[in-house]
Amino acid sequence: MSTTLGSILQELEPNWSIALYETLDQSGQESSDPWNNAGTGHAALCELNYTPRDADGSISLTKARGINEQYQVSRQLWSHWVESGTLGSPRTFINALPHISFVWGEDNARYLKDRYEAMKAEPLFSDIEHTEDLDEIASWAPLLAEGRDPRQRVAASKIDSGTDVDFGSLTRQLANHLNEAGAEVRYGHEVTSISRGSDGRWQLKVRNSASGEKFTATARFVFVGAGGGALSLLQSSGIPEIKGFGGFPVSGKFLRSTDSAVADRHHAKVYGLASVGAPPMSVPHLDTRFVEGRRTLMFGPYAGFSTNFLKNGSITDLPFSVRPHNLLPMMQVGAANTDLVTYLVKEVSKSAKKKIETLRDFYPEAETDSWELITAGQRVQVMKKNGQGKGVLQFGTELVAGADGTIAGLLGASPGASTAPSIMLKLLERCFPAQVESWKPRLQDMVPSYGRLLSEDPALLSEVTAATNRSLQLEN
Numbered sequence: 001m002s003t004t005l006g007s008i009l010q011e012l013e014p015n016w017s018i019a020l021y022e023t024l025d026q027s028g029q030e031s032s033d034p035w036n037n038a039g040t041g042h043a044a045l046c047e048l049n050y051t052p053r054d055a056d057g058s059i060s061l062t063k064a065r066g067i068n069e070q071y072q073v074s075r076q077l078w079s080h081w082v083e084s085g086t087l088g089s090p091r092t093f094i095n096a097l098p099h100i101s102f103v104w105g106e107d108n109a110r111y112l113k114d115r116y117e118a119m120k121a122e123p124l125f126s127d128i129e130h131t132e133d134l135d136e137i138a139s140w141a142p143l144l145a146e147g148r149d150p151r152q153r154v155a156a157s158k159i160d161s162g163t164d165v166d167f168g169s170l171t172r173q174l175a176n177h178l179n180e181a182g183a184e185v186r187y188g189h190e191v192t193s194i195s196r197g198s199d200g201r202w203q204l205k206v207r208n209s210a211s212g213e214k215f216t217a218t219a220r221f222v223f224v225g226a227g228g229g230a231l232s233l234l235q236s237s238g239i240p241e242i243k244g245f246g247g248f249p250v251s252g253k254f255l256r257s258t259d260s261a262v263a264d265r266h267h268a269k270v271y272g273l274a275s276v277g278a279p280p281m282s283v284p285h286l287d288t289r290f291v292e293g294r295r296t297l298m299f300g301p302y303a304g305f306s307t308n309f310l311k312n313g314s315i316t317d318l319p320f321s322v323r324p325h326n327l328l329p330m331m332q333v334g335a336a337n338t339d340l341v342t343y344l345v346k347e348v349s350k351s352a353k354k355k356i357e358t359l360r361d362f363y364p365e366a367e368t369d370s371w372e373l374i375t376a377g378q379r380v381q382v383m384k385k386n387g388q389g390k391g392v393l394q395f396g397t398e399l400v401a402g403a404d405g406t407i408a409g410l411l412g413a414s415p416g417a418s419t420a421p422s423i424m425l426k427l428l429e430r431c432f433p434a435q436v437e438s439w440k441p442r443l444q445d446m447v448p449s450y451g452r453l454l455s456e457d458p459a460l461l462s463e464v465t466a467a468t469n470r471s472l473q474l475e476n
Protein backbone atom coordinates (compact mmCIF):
# COMPACT_ATOMS: atom_id res chain seq x y z
CA MET A 1 0.00 0.00 0.00
CA SER A 2 2.72 2.47 1.01
CA THR A 3 4.93 1.84 -2.00
CA THR A 4 1.89 2.13 -4.29
CA LEU A 5 0.88 5.47 -2.77
CA GLY A 6 4.49 6.72 -2.69
CA SER A 7 5.01 5.83 -6.35
CA ILE A 8 1.76 7.54 -7.44
CA LEU A 9 2.57 10.71 -5.46
CA GLN A 10 6.15 10.80 -6.70
CA GLU A 11 4.88 10.77 -10.27
CA LEU A 12 2.23 13.42 -9.63
CA GLU A 13 4.43 15.73 -7.57
CA PRO A 14 8.11 15.00 -8.27
CA ASN A 15 9.19 17.91 -6.06
CA TRP A 16 7.45 16.70 -2.91
CA SER A 17 9.75 15.06 -0.40
CA ILE A 18 8.71 11.55 0.54
CA ALA A 19 10.09 9.34 3.32
CA LEU A 20 9.24 5.69 3.93
CA TYR A 21 10.13 3.98 7.23
CA GLU A 22 10.05 0.19 7.37
CA THR A 23 10.71 -1.88 10.51
CA LEU A 24 12.11 -4.87 8.63
CA ASP A 25 15.31 -4.97 6.58
CA GLN A 26 13.41 -5.11 3.26
CA SER A 27 10.00 -4.08 2.01
CA GLY A 28 7.20 -6.54 1.20
CA GLN A 29 8.14 -9.06 3.88
CA GLU A 30 4.94 -8.95 5.92
CA SER A 31 1.48 -9.62 4.42
CA SER A 32 2.68 -8.75 0.92
CA ASP A 33 5.38 -11.45 0.99
CA PRO A 34 4.47 -14.23 -1.46
CA TRP A 35 4.72 -16.95 1.20
CA ASN A 36 2.59 -14.89 3.57
CA ASN A 37 -0.34 -14.44 1.21
CA ALA A 38 -1.95 -16.34 -1.61
CA GLY A 39 -0.92 -14.10 -4.49
CA THR A 40 -4.30 -14.21 -6.18
CA GLY A 41 -4.96 -11.22 -8.40
CA HIS A 42 -8.44 -10.90 -6.89
CA ALA A 43 -10.74 -9.95 -9.77
CA ALA A 44 -13.76 -11.89 -8.45
CA LEU A 45 -13.42 -14.46 -11.23
CA CYS A 46 -13.49 -17.55 -9.00
CA GLU A 47 -14.03 -16.47 -5.38
CA LEU A 48 -17.54 -17.67 -4.51
CA ASN A 49 -17.88 -15.44 -1.45
CA TYR A 50 -18.12 -12.44 -3.82
CA THR A 51 -21.22 -13.87 -5.58
CA PRO A 52 -23.70 -14.89 -2.86
CA ARG A 53 -27.23 -16.07 -3.53
CA ASP A 54 -29.67 -13.34 -2.48
CA ALA A 55 -32.81 -13.97 -0.42
CA ASP A 56 -34.89 -13.99 -3.64
CA GLY A 57 -32.71 -16.81 -5.02
CA SER A 58 -30.86 -14.67 -7.57
CA ILE A 59 -27.06 -14.40 -7.67
CA SER A 60 -25.75 -11.03 -6.53
CA LEU A 61 -22.90 -9.69 -8.66
CA THR A 62 -22.60 -6.36 -6.83
CA LYS A 63 -19.49 -7.25 -4.83
CA ALA A 64 -17.91 -9.14 -7.73
CA ARG A 65 -18.39 -6.19 -10.10
CA GLY A 66 -16.84 -3.79 -7.58
CA ILE A 67 -13.77 -5.97 -6.99
CA ASN A 68 -13.28 -6.61 -10.69
CA GLU A 69 -13.43 -2.87 -11.42
CA GLN A 70 -10.81 -2.31 -8.72
CA TYR A 71 -8.53 -4.99 -10.17
CA GLN A 72 -8.88 -3.43 -13.63
CA VAL A 73 -7.41 -0.26 -12.09
CA SER A 74 -4.47 -2.30 -10.72
CA ARG A 75 -3.81 -3.86 -14.12
CA GLN A 76 -3.77 -0.44 -15.77
CA LEU A 77 -1.47 1.16 -13.20
CA TRP A 78 0.97 -1.78 -13.29
CA SER A 79 0.93 -1.64 -17.13
CA HIS A 80 1.75 2.05 -16.97
CA TRP A 81 4.61 1.37 -14.58
CA VAL A 82 5.98 -1.43 -16.76
CA GLU A 83 5.96 0.94 -19.73
CA SER A 84 7.55 3.80 -17.76
CA GLY A 85 10.28 1.49 -16.39
CA THR A 86 9.14 1.90 -12.76
CA LEU A 87 8.53 -1.86 -12.75
CA GLY A 88 10.71 -4.43 -14.48
CA SER A 89 9.59 -7.29 -16.69
CA PRO A 90 5.97 -8.31 -15.97
CA ARG A 91 7.16 -11.92 -15.51
CA THR A 92 8.86 -10.81 -12.28
CA PHE A 93 5.51 -10.11 -10.60
CA ILE A 94 2.49 -11.24 -12.66
CA ASN A 95 1.54 -14.38 -14.58
CA ALA A 96 -1.58 -15.38 -16.50
CA LEU A 97 -3.38 -18.22 -14.75
CA PRO A 98 -6.90 -19.65 -15.18
CA HIS A 99 -9.18 -19.04 -12.19
CA ILE A 100 -11.53 -21.96 -11.51
CA SER A 101 -14.43 -22.34 -9.06
CA PHE A 102 -15.01 -25.96 -8.08
CA VAL A 103 -17.83 -27.48 -5.99
CA TRP A 104 -19.42 -30.84 -5.26
CA GLY A 105 -22.93 -31.84 -4.12
CA GLU A 106 -26.36 -31.13 -5.63
CA ASP A 107 -27.08 -27.72 -4.05
CA ASN A 108 -23.61 -26.41 -4.70
CA ALA A 109 -23.65 -27.55 -8.33
CA ARG A 110 -27.00 -25.78 -8.83
CA TYR A 111 -25.59 -22.62 -7.24
CA LEU A 112 -22.53 -22.70 -9.52
CA LYS A 113 -24.68 -23.13 -12.63
CA ASP A 114 -26.88 -20.15 -11.62
CA ARG A 115 -23.76 -18.13 -10.89
CA TYR A 116 -22.38 -19.00 -14.33
CA GLU A 117 -25.61 -17.83 -16.04
CA ALA A 118 -25.53 -14.53 -14.12
CA MET A 119 -21.83 -13.90 -14.80
CA LYS A 120 -21.99 -14.82 -18.49
CA ALA A 121 -24.45 -11.94 -19.01
CA GLU A 122 -22.08 -9.42 -17.41
CA PRO A 123 -19.44 -7.85 -19.73
CA LEU A 124 -16.72 -8.11 -17.05
CA PHE A 125 -17.14 -11.88 -16.79
CA SER A 126 -18.47 -12.86 -20.23
CA ASP A 127 -15.54 -15.19 -20.98
CA ILE A 128 -16.65 -17.58 -18.19
CA GLU A 129 -16.96 -21.31 -19.08
CA HIS A 130 -18.85 -23.96 -17.14
CA THR A 131 -19.03 -27.74 -16.97
CA GLU A 132 -20.25 -30.64 -14.86
CA ASP A 133 -18.37 -33.16 -16.96
CA LEU A 134 -15.53 -34.80 -15.01
CA ASP A 135 -13.48 -35.39 -18.18
CA GLU A 136 -13.67 -31.73 -19.07
CA ILE A 137 -12.73 -30.76 -15.51
CA ALA A 138 -9.79 -33.17 -15.88
CA SER A 139 -8.69 -31.28 -19.00
CA TRP A 140 -8.78 -28.01 -17.02
CA ALA A 141 -7.16 -29.31 -13.82
CA PRO A 142 -6.29 -33.05 -13.79
CA LEU A 143 -5.56 -33.21 -10.05
CA LEU A 144 -9.21 -32.39 -9.26
CA ALA A 145 -10.52 -35.34 -11.25
CA GLU A 146 -8.02 -38.17 -10.78
CA GLY A 147 -9.23 -40.74 -8.23
CA ARG A 148 -12.60 -38.98 -7.76
CA ASP A 149 -15.76 -41.06 -7.40
CA PRO A 150 -17.47 -40.63 -10.81
CA ARG A 151 -20.90 -40.78 -9.09
CA GLN A 152 -20.20 -37.59 -7.13
CA ARG A 153 -21.92 -34.56 -8.70
CA VAL A 154 -19.25 -31.93 -9.37
CA ALA A 155 -19.29 -28.60 -11.19
CA ALA A 156 -16.65 -26.12 -12.25
CA SER A 157 -16.53 -22.67 -13.85
CA LYS A 158 -13.38 -21.24 -15.40
CA ILE A 159 -12.14 -17.87 -16.54
CA ASP A 160 -8.82 -17.96 -18.39
CA SER A 161 -7.98 -14.29 -17.88
CA GLY A 162 -7.03 -14.71 -14.20
CA THR A 163 -3.63 -13.86 -12.75
CA ASP A 164 -1.15 -14.84 -10.08
CA VAL A 165 0.74 -11.92 -8.54
CA ASP A 166 3.96 -11.93 -6.51
CA PHE A 167 3.08 -8.93 -4.35
CA GLY A 168 6.43 -9.13 -2.54
CA SER A 169 8.36 -8.65 -5.78
CA LEU A 170 6.01 -5.87 -6.85
CA THR A 171 6.47 -4.07 -3.52
CA ARG A 172 10.27 -4.34 -3.60
CA GLN A 173 10.45 -3.04 -7.16
CA LEU A 174 8.30 -0.02 -6.24
CA ALA A 175 10.38 0.65 -3.10
CA ASN A 176 13.62 0.48 -5.11
CA HIS A 177 12.20 2.83 -7.70
CA LEU A 178 11.04 5.28 -5.01
CA ASN A 179 14.53 5.24 -3.55
CA GLU A 180 16.23 5.77 -6.91
CA ALA A 181 13.85 8.61 -7.73
CA GLY A 182 14.88 10.49 -4.58
CA ALA A 183 12.57 9.33 -1.78
CA GLU A 184 14.17 8.57 1.56
CA VAL A 185 13.61 4.84 2.10
CA ARG A 186 14.86 3.64 5.47
CA TYR A 187 14.80 -0.03 6.42
CA GLY A 188 15.27 -1.24 10.00
CA HIS A 189 13.38 1.87 11.20
CA GLU A 190 10.27 1.51 13.32
CA VAL A 191 7.74 4.30 13.74
CA THR A 192 6.82 4.06 17.42
CA SER A 193 4.20 6.82 17.63
CA ILE A 194 2.62 9.69 15.75
CA SER A 195 1.47 12.97 17.29
CA ARG A 196 0.46 16.42 16.14
CA GLY A 197 3.11 19.14 16.66
CA SER A 198 2.29 22.71 17.75
CA ASP A 199 2.73 23.90 14.12
CA GLY A 200 -0.03 21.48 13.01
CA ARG A 201 2.39 19.11 11.28
CA TRP A 202 2.70 15.45 12.26
CA GLN A 203 5.65 14.26 14.29
CA LEU A 204 6.72 10.65 13.90
CA LYS A 205 8.93 9.10 16.55
CA VAL A 206 11.29 6.75 14.72
CA ARG A 207 13.70 4.18 16.16
CA ASN A 208 16.64 2.64 14.33
CA SER A 209 16.44 -1.02 15.38
CA ALA A 210 20.16 -1.72 14.86
CA SER A 211 21.68 1.29 16.65
CA GLY A 212 18.78 2.12 18.99
CA GLU A 213 19.03 5.76 17.79
CA LYS A 214 15.73 7.65 18.07
CA PHE A 215 14.68 10.73 16.14
CA THR A 216 11.59 12.68 15.17
CA ALA A 217 10.50 13.05 11.56
CA THR A 218 8.06 15.80 10.64
CA ALA A 219 5.48 15.63 7.86
CA ARG A 220 2.52 17.60 6.48
CA PHE A 221 0.85 14.35 5.43
CA VAL A 222 1.22 10.83 6.86
CA PHE A 223 0.01 7.57 5.37
CA VAL A 224 0.00 4.80 7.95
CA GLY A 225 0.52 1.88 5.57
CA ALA A 226 1.74 -0.41 8.33
CA GLY A 227 -0.60 -3.36 7.65
CA GLY A 228 -1.34 -5.02 10.99
CA GLY A 229 0.67 -2.23 12.69
CA ALA A 230 -1.68 0.50 11.45
CA LEU A 231 -4.27 0.31 14.23
CA SER A 232 -1.87 1.11 17.08
CA LEU A 233 -0.17 3.94 15.14
CA LEU A 234 -3.52 5.52 14.23
CA GLN A 235 -4.57 5.18 17.89
CA SER A 236 -1.36 6.95 18.96
CA SER A 237 -2.19 9.88 16.64
CA GLY A 238 -5.30 10.61 18.74
CA ILE A 239 -7.57 11.26 15.74
CA PRO A 240 -11.22 10.85 16.75
CA GLU A 241 -11.95 8.86 13.55
CA ILE A 242 -10.08 5.80 14.91
CA LYS A 243 -12.28 5.62 18.03
CA GLY A 244 -14.36 2.44 18.23
CA PHE A 245 -12.09 0.49 15.84
CA GLY A 246 -10.52 -2.74 17.01
CA GLY A 247 -8.62 -5.56 15.32
CA PHE A 248 -9.19 -9.31 15.32
CA PRO A 249 -6.15 -11.29 14.14
CA VAL A 250 -6.50 -14.52 12.14
CA SER A 251 -3.35 -16.24 11.03
CA GLY A 252 -3.05 -18.36 7.93
CA LYS A 253 -1.34 -21.68 7.26
CA PHE A 254 -0.87 -23.40 3.91
CA LEU A 255 0.15 -26.86 2.79
CA ARG A 256 2.94 -26.51 0.22
CA SER A 257 3.74 -29.27 -2.23
CA THR A 258 7.27 -30.59 -1.95
CA ASP A 259 6.91 -32.57 -5.18
CA SER A 260 7.66 -30.41 -8.22
CA ALA A 261 6.21 -33.10 -10.52
CA VAL A 262 2.80 -32.55 -8.88
CA ALA A 263 3.12 -28.76 -9.01
CA ASP A 264 3.94 -29.01 -12.72
CA ARG A 265 0.66 -30.84 -13.38
CA HIS A 266 -1.55 -28.08 -12.01
CA HIS A 267 -1.95 -24.71 -13.72
CA ALA A 268 -4.80 -22.80 -12.06
CA LYS A 269 -6.16 -21.20 -8.93
CA VAL A 270 -9.06 -23.41 -7.88
CA TYR A 271 -11.36 -21.89 -5.26
CA GLY A 272 -14.05 -23.85 -3.41
CA LEU A 273 -16.74 -22.93 -0.90
CA ALA A 274 -15.90 -21.83 2.63
CA SER A 275 -17.10 -23.86 5.61
CA VAL A 276 -19.88 -22.45 7.81
CA GLY A 277 -18.54 -19.62 9.97
CA ALA A 278 -15.28 -19.33 8.04
CA PRO A 279 -14.16 -15.81 7.28
CA PRO A 280 -14.22 -15.13 3.51
CA MET A 281 -10.44 -15.07 3.24
CA SER A 282 -10.35 -18.66 4.50
CA VAL A 283 -11.97 -20.03 1.35
CA PRO A 284 -9.97 -23.17 0.50
CA HIS A 285 -8.02 -23.10 -2.73
CA LEU A 286 -5.56 -25.24 -4.65
CA ASP A 287 -3.25 -22.63 -5.85
CA THR A 288 -0.50 -22.50 -8.47
CA ARG A 289 2.01 -19.84 -7.40
CA PHE A 290 4.97 -18.30 -9.16
CA VAL A 291 7.49 -17.16 -6.58
CA GLU A 292 10.71 -15.66 -7.92
CA GLY A 293 9.72 -17.13 -11.27
CA ARG A 294 9.43 -20.69 -9.86
CA ARG A 295 6.15 -22.62 -10.10
CA THR A 296 4.85 -23.95 -6.79
CA LEU A 297 1.59 -25.45 -5.51
CA MET A 298 -0.17 -24.57 -2.27
CA PHE A 299 -3.40 -25.53 -0.59
CA GLY A 300 -5.18 -23.67 2.17
CA PRO A 301 -5.44 -21.46 4.00
CA TYR A 302 -6.13 -23.14 7.32
CA ALA A 303 -6.89 -20.58 9.97
CA GLY A 304 -4.74 -20.29 13.06
CA PHE A 305 -4.95 -18.01 16.05
CA SER A 306 -2.25 -15.76 17.46
CA THR A 307 -2.62 -12.42 19.19
CA ASN A 308 0.06 -10.88 16.93
CA PHE A 309 -1.11 -8.19 14.54
CA LEU A 310 1.98 -8.71 12.36
CA LYS A 311 3.79 -11.99 11.67
CA ASN A 312 6.91 -10.24 12.96
CA GLY A 313 4.88 -8.52 15.69
CA SER A 314 4.32 -9.30 19.35
CA ILE A 315 1.76 -11.38 21.29
CA THR A 316 0.86 -8.21 23.17
CA ASP A 317 -0.47 -6.58 19.97
CA LEU A 318 -4.10 -7.60 20.58
CA PRO A 319 -4.29 -6.86 24.33
CA PHE A 320 -2.46 -3.52 23.89
CA SER A 321 -4.92 -2.47 21.16
CA VAL A 322 -7.85 -2.59 23.58
CA ARG A 323 -9.04 0.89 24.64
CA PRO A 324 -12.11 2.05 26.61
CA HIS A 325 -13.70 3.15 23.31
CA ASN A 326 -13.31 -0.20 21.51
CA LEU A 327 -13.75 -2.69 24.37
CA LEU A 328 -17.56 -2.88 24.13
CA PRO A 329 -17.69 -3.13 20.30
CA MET A 330 -15.05 -5.88 20.47
CA MET A 331 -17.05 -7.83 23.06
CA GLN A 332 -20.22 -7.42 20.97
CA VAL A 333 -18.37 -8.82 17.93
CA GLY A 334 -17.28 -11.87 19.95
CA ALA A 335 -20.85 -12.50 21.12
CA ALA A 336 -22.36 -12.05 17.64
CA ASN A 337 -19.86 -14.26 15.80
CA THR A 338 -20.08 -17.59 17.55
CA ASP A 339 -19.89 -19.34 14.14
CA LEU A 340 -16.50 -17.74 13.55
CA VAL A 341 -15.28 -18.63 17.04
CA THR A 342 -16.41 -22.27 16.57
CA TYR A 343 -14.75 -22.36 13.15
CA LEU A 344 -11.46 -21.02 14.57
CA VAL A 345 -11.45 -23.47 17.47
CA LYS A 346 -12.02 -26.34 15.00
CA GLU A 347 -9.33 -25.06 12.63
CA VAL A 348 -6.73 -24.51 15.32
CA SER A 349 -7.26 -28.03 16.67
CA LYS A 350 -7.25 -29.67 13.20
CA SER A 351 -4.68 -32.47 13.08
CA ALA A 352 -2.22 -32.93 10.20
CA LYS A 353 -4.33 -35.91 9.07
CA LYS A 354 -7.50 -33.80 8.96
CA LYS A 355 -5.66 -31.10 7.00
CA ILE A 356 -4.72 -33.64 4.34
CA GLU A 357 -8.32 -34.92 4.27
CA THR A 358 -9.50 -31.38 3.44
CA LEU A 359 -6.91 -31.22 0.66
CA ARG A 360 -8.21 -34.55 -0.69
CA ASP A 361 -11.67 -33.00 -1.19
CA PHE A 362 -9.92 -31.07 -3.97
CA TYR A 363 -7.10 -33.40 -4.93
CA PRO A 364 -8.22 -36.95 -4.06
CA GLU A 365 -4.86 -38.57 -4.76
CA ALA A 366 -2.79 -36.19 -2.60
CA GLU A 367 -0.03 -38.04 -0.76
CA THR A 368 0.64 -37.06 2.84
CA ASP A 369 4.42 -37.13 2.47
CA SER A 370 4.46 -34.67 -0.42
CA TRP A 371 3.15 -31.68 1.53
CA GLU A 372 4.65 -29.44 4.22
CA LEU A 373 2.76 -27.01 6.47
CA ILE A 374 3.92 -23.40 6.28
CA THR A 375 2.82 -20.42 8.34
CA ALA A 376 1.52 -17.58 6.20
CA GLY A 377 0.74 -14.01 7.22
CA GLN A 378 -1.49 -12.42 9.84
CA ARG A 379 -4.70 -10.77 8.83
CA VAL A 380 -6.26 -8.26 11.16
CA GLN A 381 -9.99 -8.13 10.59
CA VAL A 382 -11.60 -4.79 11.33
CA MET A 383 -14.06 -4.49 14.22
CA LYS A 384 -15.97 -1.23 14.27
CA LYS A 385 -19.19 0.39 15.40
CA ASN A 386 -22.09 0.28 12.96
CA GLY A 387 -24.67 3.07 12.49
CA GLN A 388 -26.43 2.00 15.72
CA GLY A 389 -23.16 2.12 17.69
CA LYS A 390 -22.95 -1.69 17.90
CA GLY A 391 -19.67 -3.55 17.29
CA VAL A 392 -19.51 -5.44 13.97
CA LEU A 393 -16.82 -7.50 12.29
CA GLN A 394 -15.87 -6.42 8.80
CA PHE A 395 -14.00 -8.54 6.28
CA GLY A 396 -12.89 -5.94 3.74
CA THR A 397 -10.46 -3.07 4.04
CA GLU A 398 -11.20 0.27 5.69
CA LEU A 399 -9.52 3.56 4.90
CA VAL A 400 -9.50 5.71 8.04
CA ALA A 401 -8.62 9.37 7.53
CA GLY A 402 -8.44 12.35 9.87
CA ALA A 403 -11.05 15.06 9.22
CA ASP A 404 -8.52 17.48 7.68
CA GLY A 405 -7.04 14.77 5.42
CA THR A 406 -3.48 15.16 6.73
CA ILE A 407 -3.34 11.60 8.08
CA ALA A 408 -4.82 8.35 6.80
CA GLY A 409 -4.26 4.67 7.33
CA LEU A 410 -5.53 1.39 6.06
CA LEU A 411 -7.07 -1.27 8.26
CA GLY A 412 -8.27 -4.72 7.27
CA ALA A 413 -7.27 -7.51 5.01
CA SER A 414 -9.02 -8.64 1.92
CA PRO A 415 -8.87 -8.35 -1.08
CA GLY A 416 -6.05 -6.04 -0.05
CA ALA A 417 -3.01 -6.19 -2.22
CA SER A 418 -4.92 -6.73 -5.48
CA THR A 419 -6.88 -3.55 -4.97
CA ALA A 420 -4.10 -1.35 -3.54
CA PRO A 421 -4.06 1.04 -6.56
CA SER A 422 -7.77 1.85 -6.42
CA ILE A 423 -7.71 2.17 -2.63
CA MET A 424 -4.79 4.60 -2.90
CA LEU A 425 -6.55 6.60 -5.64
CA LYS A 426 -9.54 6.86 -3.30
CA LEU A 427 -7.16 8.06 -0.61
CA LEU A 428 -5.95 10.87 -2.93
CA GLU A 429 -9.54 12.03 -3.42
CA ARG A 430 -10.17 11.96 0.33
CA CYS A 431 -6.91 13.57 1.48
CA PHE A 432 -5.91 15.84 -1.44
CA PRO A 433 -9.26 17.22 -2.72
CA ALA A 434 -7.67 20.54 -3.71
CA GLN A 435 -5.07 18.87 -5.97
CA VAL A 436 -7.06 16.00 -7.46
CA GLU A 437 -8.72 18.07 -10.21
CA SER A 438 -5.36 19.29 -11.51
CA TRP A 439 -3.92 15.75 -11.21
CA LYS A 440 -6.76 14.26 -13.28
CA PRO A 441 -5.07 14.35 -16.72
CA ARG A 442 -1.95 12.71 -15.25
CA LEU A 443 -4.07 10.13 -13.41
CA GLN A 444 -5.85 9.33 -16.69
CA ASP A 445 -2.46 8.73 -18.33
CA MET A 446 -1.67 6.29 -15.54
CA VAL A 447 -5.12 4.67 -15.41
CA PRO A 448 -7.05 5.31 -18.65
CA SER A 449 -10.39 4.30 -17.09
CA TYR A 450 -9.88 6.65 -14.09
CA GLY A 451 -13.29 8.07 -13.07
CA ARG A 452 -15.25 5.65 -15.31
CA LEU A 453 -16.71 2.17 -14.85
CA LEU A 454 -15.64 -0.47 -17.37
CA SER A 455 -18.81 -2.47 -16.71
CA GLU A 456 -20.75 0.45 -18.22
CA ASP A 457 -18.47 0.95 -21.22
CA PRO A 458 -17.83 -2.30 -23.15
CA ALA A 459 -15.71 -0.53 -25.81
CA LEU A 460 -13.38 0.91 -23.17
CA LEU A 461 -13.32 -2.49 -21.43
CA SER A 462 -12.03 -4.27 -24.55
CA GLU A 463 -9.53 -1.46 -25.25
CA VAL A 464 -8.18 -1.54 -21.69
CA THR A 465 -8.11 -5.38 -21.59
CA ALA A 466 -6.16 -5.58 -24.85
CA ALA A 467 -3.71 -2.86 -23.80
CA THR A 468 -3.03 -4.31 -20.34
CA ASN A 469 -2.72 -7.86 -21.72
CA ARG A 470 -0.06 -6.54 -24.09
CA SER A 471 1.89 -4.52 -21.52
CA LEU A 472 1.71 -7.19 -18.82
CA GLN A 473 2.39 -9.97 -21.37
CA LEU A 474 -0.74 -11.84 -20.31
CA GLU A 475 -1.88 -12.96 -23.75
CA ASN A 476 -2.34 -16.72 -23.92
Ligand SMILES: Cc1cc2nc3c(=O)[nH]c(=O)nc-3n(C[C@H](O)[C@H](O)[C@H](O)COP(=O)(O)OP(=O)(O)OC[C@H]3O[C@@H](n4cnc5c(N)ncnc54)[C@H](O)[C@@H]3O)c2cc1C
Binds near residue numbers: 023039
Ligand atom coordinates in the same frame (compact mmCIF):
# COMPACT_ATOMS: atom_id res chain seq x y z
C1 LIG B 1 -2.86 -15.66 4.36
C2 LIG B 1 -3.12 -14.43 3.51
C3 LIG B 1 -3.50 -14.60 2.18
C4 LIG B 1 -3.74 -13.47 1.39
N1 LIG B 1 -4.05 -13.64 0.08
C5 LIG B 1 -4.19 -12.57 -0.73
C6 LIG B 1 -4.38 -12.73 -2.11
O1 LIG B 1 -4.39 -13.86 -2.60
N2 LIG B 1 -4.53 -11.63 -2.88
C7 LIG B 1 -4.52 -10.36 -2.33
O2 LIG B 1 -4.69 -9.41 -3.08
N3 LIG B 1 -4.33 -10.17 -1.02
C8 LIG B 1 -4.15 -11.24 -0.21
N4 LIG B 1 -3.94 -11.08 1.12
C9 LIG B 1 -4.00 -9.72 1.66
C10 LIG B 1 -2.74 -8.96 1.31
O3 LIG B 1 -1.60 -9.75 1.53
C11 LIG B 1 -2.69 -7.68 2.14
O4 LIG B 1 -3.92 -7.00 2.01
C12 LIG B 1 -1.62 -6.73 1.66
O5 LIG B 1 -0.40 -7.41 1.50
C13 LIG B 1 -1.49 -5.60 2.66
O6 LIG B 1 -0.48 -4.74 2.25
P1 LIG B 1 0.02 -3.60 3.22
O7 LIG B 1 1.02 -2.80 2.51
O8 LIG B 1 -1.18 -2.90 3.79
O9 LIG B 1 0.63 -4.40 4.46
P2 LIG B 1 2.06 -5.23 4.60
O10 LIG B 1 2.41 -5.85 3.31
O11 LIG B 1 1.88 -6.04 5.79
O12 LIG B 1 3.03 -4.02 4.81
C14 LIG B 1 3.06 -3.28 6.01
C15 LIG B 1 4.50 -2.94 6.27
O13 LIG B 1 4.57 -2.03 7.36
C16 LIG B 1 5.66 -2.42 8.18
N5 LIG B 1 5.39 -1.88 9.53
C17 LIG B 1 4.45 -2.28 10.40
N6 LIG B 1 4.48 -1.53 11.51
C18 LIG B 1 5.47 -0.63 11.32
C19 LIG B 1 6.01 0.42 12.12
N7 LIG B 1 5.50 0.72 13.31
N8 LIG B 1 7.05 1.15 11.62
C20 LIG B 1 7.57 0.88 10.39
N9 LIG B 1 7.11 -0.12 9.60
C21 LIG B 1 6.07 -0.85 10.06
C22 LIG B 1 5.66 -3.93 8.13
O14 LIG B 1 6.92 -4.47 8.48
C23 LIG B 1 5.31 -4.18 6.67
O15 LIG B 1 6.43 -4.27 5.83
C24 LIG B 1 -3.63 -12.16 1.93
C25 LIG B 1 -3.21 -12.00 3.26
C26 LIG B 1 -2.94 -13.12 4.04
C27 LIG B 1 -2.45 -12.93 5.44
